[in-house]
Amino acid sequence: MRRPFALLLLLLLIAAPVSCGKPGSPPTKGPQPSSLPSYQVAAGPPVTGSPTLDAARGRGHLVVGAKEDQPYLGQKDPASGVYSGFDIEIAKMVAADLGFGPGQIQFKTIASANRETALQNGQVDYYVGTYTINDNRKKLVGFAGPYFVAGQGLLVRKSNNSIKGPQDLAGKTVCSASGSTPYQRIQKQYPQAKLVGYDTYSACVDNLVSGQVDAVTTDNAILQGYAAKVPDELKIAGQPFSTEPYGIGTPHNDAVLRGALDDALAHHEQNGDWKKAYDATLGLSGVPAPTPPPIQRY
Numbered sequence: 395m396r397r398p399f400a401l402l403l404l405l406l407l408i409a410a411p412v413s414c415g416k417p418g419s420p421p422t423k424g425p426q427p428s429s430l431p432s433y434q435v436a437a438g439p440p441v442t443g444s445p446t447l448d449a450a451r452g453r454g455h456l457v458v459g460a461k462e463d464q465p466y467l468g469q470k471d472p473a474s475g476v477y478s479g480f481d482i483e484i485a486k487m488v489a490a491d492l493g494f495g496p497g498q499i500q501f502k503t504i505a506s507a508n509r510e511t512a513l514q515n516g517q518v519d520y521y522v523g524t525y526t527i528n529d530n531r532k533k534l535v536g537f538a539g540p541y542f543v544a545g546q547g548l549l550v551r552k553s554n555n556s557i558k559g560p561q562d563l564a565g566k567t568v569c570s571a572s573g574s575t576p577y578q579r580i581q582k583q584y585p586q587a588k589l590v591g592y593d594t595y596s597a598c599v600d601n602l603v604s605g606q607v608d609a610v611t612t613d614n615a616i617l618q619g620y621a622a623k624v625p626d627e628l629k630i631a632g633q634p635f636s637t638e639p640y641g642i643g644t645p646h647n648d649a650v651l652r653g654a655l656d657d658a659l660a661h662h663e664q665n666g667d668w669k670k671a672y673d674a675t676l677g678l679s680g681v682p683a684p685t686p687p688p689i690q691r692y
Contacts, residue, residue, distance in 0.1 A: 425478045425479065425678065426674070429673075430671070430675075431487075431667050431671055433489075433490035433496075435493060435494070435495045440493050441492060441650060441651075441654045442650075444651040444654065445648060446645055447492060447650075447654075449519075450494070450519050451493075454498065455498040456494050456498060456499050456500065456519050456520075457500050458489070458499055458501050458518060459502055459504040459509065459512050459517070459520070459521035459643070460477055460482060460485065460501045460504070460521070460522060461504075462477065462503040463594045463596035464619060465619030465620055465623050465679075466480060466622070466678055467480050467524060467616060467619060467675070467676060468480075468482055468522075468523050470501075478675070479675050480542070480671060480672055480675040481522045481523055481524065482501070482522070483675055484522050484541055484642070484659075485501070485642075487667050487671065488538075488658035488659060490658075491657065491658035491661060492654060492655075492658065502517070502518055504517070504518060504521065504523070505573075505594065506571040507573030507593070509535075510531065510534045510535050513534075513644065513645050514535070514646070519651075520642050520655065521642065521643035521644075522642050524544070524615065524616055524638075525641055525643050526613075526639060527641040534646060535643050535644065535645065535646050536643070536647075536648060536651075537642065537643060537644065538641060538653075538655030539640065539641035539656070539687075539690070540641050541668070541686065542639075542686070543637060543640070543684070543687045544615040544616075544638040544640060545613065545633075545634025545635065546575075546579060546612065546635055546636040547613065547614035547632070548560065548610070548611050548617075548632060549610040549620060549621060549630055550602070550608065550610075550628070550629060550631045551603075552626065552627055554631070557608065557631045558631055558632045559631065559632035559635065560583070560611075563587035564586035564587065565588065567587075567590060567606070567607045567608050567609075568587045568590070568611055569592065569597075569601055569602065569609070569610050570589070570611045571592060571594065571598070572591035572593060574612065575638065576611045576613065577589070590607065595610065595616060595620075598610040598612075602628070603628070613638050614634045615676060617630050618630070618676070618679035618680070618681055619676070622680060642655050656691050663686045
């Protein structure tokens with residue numbers, strides 16, 4: 395995370411113990427380990443027929459692709475190297491059903507533009523990081539899920555009242571992650587916007603806070619986290635203007651792994667783990683847990 399945005403977070407964390415804050419405002423701290431659910435590791439026969447899982451068992455751990463700069467979804471502590479957030483919990487709960495405990499998961503940060511390549515080249519076993527399921531990506535990788543549905547939104551400075559939706563972006567400088575679905579949508583549907591792209595959303599938010607861009611666009615779930623971290627500086631403008639079903643990315647030809655992940659998601663949605671994980675992570679942004687979407691097996 396670059397300095398201006400990181401400094402704002404640091405100042406908020408320092409001020410938190412001595413400041414009461416506004417009534418009902420979301421906490422500035424991230425997920426607390428004590429509030430996170432634990433997941434029972436499957437003790438039965440292992441899933442067979444998956445080359446991805448065979449390789450993971452051979453090395454003794456899973457390698458899971460993730461994001462590291464999305465508050466309450468996928469964030470890496472720069473001091474400890476520990477990943478936390480709703481996507482991280484999704485990765486852990488399905489890993490448990492595959493026979494891998496939390497100590498047998500190695501998280502690896504993969505930028506949006508590199509997700510398909512990472513899955514195709516075997517750099518990661520599966521990917522959990524606000525990864526929208528769409529037909530074009532299905533030609534390159536597999537998907538389990540969806541486990542959550544978001545919608546594209548806009549993040550602006552608190553003082554900005556001129557942007558209320560994508561129809562107001564003409565002539566405005568808008569930032570998103572290169573290669574992401576939100577980036578491509580602005581590029582195609584709102585060409586009069588001045589679109590800039592970075593590898594990470596934190597770089598976009600950094601430039602928003604410093605006044606170099608007018609808006610950041612990505613899924614509203616991601617924007618919720620950033621707005622909740624610095625509510626006096628940033629706000630979400632208008633309503634979501636797309637539907638983004640998040641899935642777990644898998645190697646394209648490993649149908650066994652994909653099916654096992656679908657089974658695991660269904661299991662943890664039914665036993666309450668999904669909601670507990672949401673409440674302890676993304677729920678800290680102030681938005682109540684929705685109903686999990688139906689799993690689309692294919």
